[in-house]
Amino acid sequence: MTYQKYAECIDACNRCADACDNCSTACLAEENIAQMAQCIKRDIDCAAICRLAAGAMARNSEYAGSICSLCAQICEMCAEECRKHEADHCQTCAAVCAECAKACRAMAA
Amino acid sequence: MTYQKYAECIDACNRCADACDNCSTACLAEENIAQMAQCIKRDIDCAAICRLAAGAMARNSEYAGSICSLCAQICEMCAEECRKHEADHCQTCAAVCAECAKACRAMAA
Amino acid sequence: MTYQKYAECIDACNRCADACDNCSTACLAEENIAQMAQCIKRDIDCAAICRLAAGAMARNSEYAGSICSLCAQICEMCAEECRKHEADHCQTCAAVCAECAKACRAMAA
């Protein structure tokens, strides 16, 4: 299929969107929720651009590169924020975001 | 992570969204494009609800069941249409949609 | 244009998505943020289904009615939660969600 050339990056974006969506909900259940506000915001933004990027690549969109370039930046910022928090969902999300940023950078290059 | 209880169905939804997005673009390159119009429309609808469903499950949303129930119906209709067309992208999409419909039915039950 | 028959409901869904997105961010800046967790979750769910519904109607999708029916339920639940909170963004969101629920119910009927 057409999108097979992007298969790895699509998977990274889907995994990242799922991890961010999960992290936002889990952050809302933390005791120190006020300290998680920035993490929740970046999770929401990151999930949205990752799902957009996965779709654009799967459609072999002429904008897939530009979208992945922006997605990489947003993933890096989300990884940076998640990394600050000890919770498992944040640490997992940070790792998945970092992988996705790398895949998106490579795809956009 | 919270969303692990839905992991299989989330994967099915992500795969289905990707297959539908790919199928819509590939249909637009077919010679008999006029006969693919219904397939393209259902691909677009199916990709959209699948990405919504994946996100809802990943967020452990209280509406995940209702969304997956609707997603199952839309996946079945997309599988039914794709099955009619010989192109590889349609046959693959039909199979992936049928699997996703099954996973969403089981999740919503 | 085709979607003009749904114009009013599309506008209601777009306004509701915007109000919910705004409310979620504003809730994250409230002092009593822990009490806003359910509101934030419903805002996120409601914004997502409203944008899906607007797109489905604009595409004259065969699933527009089913999606609006589900959207109406999610809007009502979001209105119910937002109504509990005194903040302006919550009260505004509650009103906009209630209008959208009504428009979606009428459209789906």
Next chain:
Amino acid sequence: MTYQKYAECIDACNRCADACDNCSTACLAEENIAQMAQCIKRDIDCAAICRLAAGAMARNSEYAGSICSLCAQICEMCAEECRKHEADHCQTCAAVCAECAKACRAMAA
């Protein structure tokens, strides 16, 4: 509300997404559908980024400017393609996309 500072651009993005979604469906019903393939693809891409941009602005996202900058480019390309086709839905879409591109450029500046 927070998002009021972006109200005009949010409205432009919502209108543009709706016009693109409508145009893609209407293109699929045209007789010379093969000549509309590029228009349909750009409609799909443009609707997706416009809905993302509207949400990002409504959430007062730190990435709203970057997303609007990319959105402006995609809107301009969609306007350019739609302008080539005589159908009312294409001419309308071209005009709405051009307005949205302008609003997004101004917002991102």
